[in-house]
Amino acid sequence: MKLINKFTLWYICITLTAMLVGFVIAYHKVKSGIDQGEINRLKAKNDQMALQMRKGVSPDTYMRGRPVEIKLLENEVPLTKYDVYEHTFFNTMLQQKECRLTVKSFYNINGRHYSISSYNYVTKANEIFKGLFSSFIWIFAILLTLTVLSARFVSRLILAPFHHTMKKVRAFNLKDRKPLLLPTASASELKTLNSFLNSMTDKALDDYRSLKEFTENASHELQTPLAVLRNKLELLTESYLQGKEPDSIVPLIADMQNEIDKLSRINSSLTLLARLENNEFENRQSISMSQLITDALQSFSELLDMKSIALQTHISAGVTVQLHPALTDILLGNLLSNAIRHNVEGGQINILLSKSRLVISNTGLPPEVPTNQLFRRFKKGSRNSNSIGIGLAIVKQICDINHFDIQYDYAEGWHIMQIIFEESTENLSLLREEISTLLPEKQY
Structure with a gap:
């Protein structure tokens, strides 16, 4: 999977999660806002009716045409000032469910206790849910479409220096002995990457040159004692076959021993250099x-x-x-x-x-x-x-x-x-x- 696709997928998942949480919050906020607004309106209506009754106005004049119910309380008066009731029922005439919100308020009017109830129909919870869910689907669809379409364009625009860097790296070859020379990028991450790649390839070029020179020199240095050993062995063989005196053979053996010692010194020195380069002597x-x-x-x-x-x-x-x-x-x-x-x-x-x-x-x-x-x-x-x-x-x-x-x-x-x-x-x-x-x- 491409990097831009991973970013897009991650962004969509975060957006979807945020919208789901926001949907739940919005649903409860809208529903409670509608209910509370209607409750306040019904409470105000009850207060207005109680005020008219205290002035001696007959409640019939105020109740005419209004969904209000007034009762004289003979029993114990509730401690609360008002009660709220929500009732959902099926309206046979409209053939749909209705939600009725009732507010019952309690008053002391001229020494007598009354309950004044008024009600109204409010938007049902499932209607709020359907409206919000429909809006959520449309918003998410638009956001998803814009994200997918813009991701390709943004990928080409923002990641162009990265693609240029990758193209340069693929074309880099140690045998060409040319530095990588990546351009300075504007993004800090790409700038760090380019700087690291430049320094890394420069180090690789230096190591390659050193290794090539070292290999050539080592091969040359090793060939000399090996050639001497080969010649001395041939002379030693001829001397043995010709039956020469031991005194003439001893110098040949001594020369061979010297060349073997030289090979041993070269091997020990190269081993020591390798150990030094691998930081095996850190115990100071x-x-x-x-x-x-x-x-x-x-x-x-x-x-x-x-x-x-x-x-x-x-x-x-x-x-x-x-x-x-x-x-x-x-x-x-x-x-x-x-x-x-x-x-x-x-x-x-x-x-x-x-x-x-x-x-x-x-x-x-x-x-x-x-x-x-x-x-x-x-x-x-x-x-x-x-x-x-x-x-x-x-x-x-x-x-x-x-x-x-x-x-x-x-x-x-x-x-x-x-x-x-x-x-x-x-x-x-x-x-x-x-x-x-x-x-x-x-x-x-």
């Missing part, structure tokens, strides 16, 4: 960032010594952030491993931690792509890098779900990574002075 705790950075640097000390990298730190004590414990380890591990992996032999790493931010800078070769693109999946700063290109994408995702701001810059041989936990309420001049002792002056 107050984490001591000062202690965790100190512990992480301790675990990376051997790698620093192997590449002869000098480390300089300025870690404020008592710095805490609201973060999931597992994500904190992943965040610091990726940042520190990147700073070591992409450093030069005999280079330097500087670390600054304050209440508002974490700054990690390291020497290294300039990236081959803009720094803002390195947060995308499978984007590498160098084509010859052994990295799988997902580490910074994981760091960016962790910062996004925890509402941290992350910035990456390269200047004068320094890679500078900043994670801003909150708007700084610290002494800015003091903070700049501390950063300047660790990082290039032109950046701060």
